[in-house]
Amino acid sequence: MTSSRAGRRWNWLLLIPIVLPLSTFLFNVDGPRLAGFPLFYWLQLAFIGLVVVITTLVHHLTGQERGTDVA
Numbered sequence: 395m396t397s398s399r400a401g402r403r404w405n406w407l408l409l410i411p412i413v414l415p416l417s418t419f420l421f422n423v424d425g426p427r428l429a430g431f432p433l434f435y436w437l438q439l440a441f442i443g444l445v446v447v448i449t450t451l452v453h454h455l456t457g458q459e460r461g462t463d464v465a
Contacts, residue, residue, distance in 0.1 A: 404452050404455045404456050405452060405456070407448055407451065407452050408448065408449070408452055410444070410448055411441065411444060411445040411448055411449070414441060414444070415438070415441050420437065421433050421434045421437045421438075
């Protein structure tokens with residue numbers, strides 16, 4: 395398997411931040427509340443953190459294969 399194909403496999407992880415927020419059954423309820431905010435609001439904030447982690451992970455994993463990783 396070539397390194398470009400292996401790099402493309404890591405890109406599949408980027409589907410998680412796309413599909414997860416679109417899964418409305420996860421937050422189609424009012425409770426539980428956290429600091430007075432319904433589940434929908436704090437779950438959206440959690441999705442932001444998840445997107446940052448997954449995007450950073452994919453960037454570093456594919457960047458090391460190309461030899462262009464800055465870190």
